Amino acid sequence: MLGAAAPTATKDTMPHHDDPRESDEGLTPSSPSARYQTLRRWTLSTADGIRTVRQQLRAELGLGDSPSGTLGTVPERMILVASELAANAIEHGRPPTIVTLGRDGSRYLLEVADHDPYSVPVLAGHRAPGAGGFGLQIARRVGQDVGWYTTGTTKHIWVTFSPHD
Template sequence: MTSEDQHSAAVASWTQDSPVPVQAGEQRLTLTLESLAGLVQVRRQVRAFLVSGLDDGTGAAGQDAVGDAVMVIDELTSNALRHGSPPSRLLIRDEQAAWTVVVVDGAPGRLPTPATGRVEGEGGYGLYMVSDLTESHGVHYEADRKLVWARLAKPAGGS
């Protein structure tokens, strides 16, 4: 797949209505998003929650996976606060083999839009990073809100 094909696929993945994957029996973390300044505390809480759900023996792979997840969550939460409308909320489901992240905001008419045609350094490329770091992602629209979601693989524990 050429880089242009990858770019087109990434843009398309954010424009199709895609329901949030549902799994049973998982642990959850739910946080209200109030301000960009508050994201520092959100990141701390998220990191602690993700680390607590890792299997023993994941070592460096576990720390790398948590780091990637925190970057994805930071991108999606900051987008909700910058471009969405209140109320904004973060939900993380810790499943056996993955984390599912859902960021909800009150702006169903404002689509997540990856940057196109911008000069490097002007920003707007975070949704491409989300596409690259997740096993799946999407956006689901409801009458009064949108749910932007991503699913990240968890590393297996060592023996």
């Protein structure tokens, strides 16, 4: 499977300004593994639906039951990425936005699709605070693998998560 490994950063080590992970370059097109089984799918037309996705992801991943359980920080990271990517798709893509949660054993796949297969996802580089465009950067930092692909009518951004990252 192709995809970018999530960079690691701590308070003491931030990416250098020439780091390609911090550029306005696009992601390399790739598809996630077909081994993931769909657990849940949400269809959104407006940003109001993002709150519902967050709440239902929390429930689906059992965050309310045992926040320090076997999934570690996966639920919190996945909710953050789902929120960011869905907001990007709603703002910059064409409706409806489709958020899909998949699972293969302990690994999870989060996929966000919009109906604009002609635009290429771009990583936000050095932008002023508040300028936006950091959803893909967040996905790369907190996810395991990140990629995108298109079908005839949709563009899909996908991120994998594992409690063993």
